[in-house]
Amino acid sequence: MRTAYVGFYWTLPVNWADFRRLPSDVEGAAQASRTIRYQRERVRQWVKEDAVSLVGEIAFMDVRTDRATEAVREALIATRRVCVRRKAKLVYVRFEEQNLWRSNPYLRRHAEEFGLELVALSPDPLTIDGRRFDPAEHFKRWRTADKEQMGELRREAYQGLEQALSVFPEGAGRWQAIAERLNGDGIRSLKGSTWTPENVRKVVNRHHNVFA
Structure with missing residues (x-):
């Protein structure tokens, strides 16, 4: 029996672009946010390569524009229900390996609090729809544009x-x-x-x- 995983994808709001909400479904969220789409593709690629099972996906937008917050706890409460029901582990992209601007200590802290087994993937560049996407470069350009x-x-x-x-x-x-x-x-x-x-x-x- 293949090990089951739930993918957890998160991003930040962008007030100047009036981007404050994500569609409730992951597909819609991936269309609205390049960051969410990258995480979804990174997890799905890993699932395929490692021959494991992806039994659920959750997209979450935090509340601040410049950092992760405790708000992720509520999202993880809902995620925990899925993981328990499907006997699954939680998988996410650990952006802070290359970019401290996207660190999320709250995700790890509350996952541990809820007894979730957390698997972190490296933020490796991917080719999505024929175009290379490098998270480190993307966030660097985004900080400049945001400023x-x-x-x-x-x-x-x-x-x-x-x-x-x-x-x-x-x-x-x-x-x-x-x-x-x-x-x-x-x-x-x-x-x-x-x-x-x-x-x-x-x-x-x-x-x-x-x-x-």
């Missing part, structure tokens, strides 16, 4: 906020009016999300010297 896009996002947010502050005088309802104007103009917050009265107030108070 550039977030810088542009902040510039637009500050400019829009400065204009709105000049239109709406101090007084009751000011933060609400500013948030509605910014959202209506399609200007996103410093983190790429929609504006609320509370985050308008916080940004203005935190960076009061910019808007003085």
Whole structure:
């Protein structure tokens, strides 16, 4: 009888690209995220080469844009049910072998907490649909793009906020009016999300010297 495995694939949100959710099915998640697709292909290739059985796949998006978090624990609770039911081990790609930016100590910690046997695969480059995909190179390019896009996002947010502050005088309802104007103009917050009265107030108070 072949050893059974469940593939676990994870990624981070990208606020400036409005990428905050994954489709619930793995195929859809792999279409939405190149990182998820790479992990899926890496695991499936390993399963084929080692003549083991892949009995389940789970895709997970964390909550922060820059690092793994404890949020993976909830995803692993659901994963554990699959592993127990199918008497399977958990397999994932250990990105931190080559790229500390994608380390995920929480995944290993909670897998151990739940008694899951975890198998880590090296993040080897693959050819996917005729094109080479190297995770280390991909994440390096992504960090550069992320830095550039977030810088542009902040510039637009500050400019829009400065204009709105000049239109709406101090007084009751000011933060609400500013948030509605910014959202209506399609200007996103410093983190790429929609504006609320509370985050308008916080940004203005935190960076009061910019808007003085």
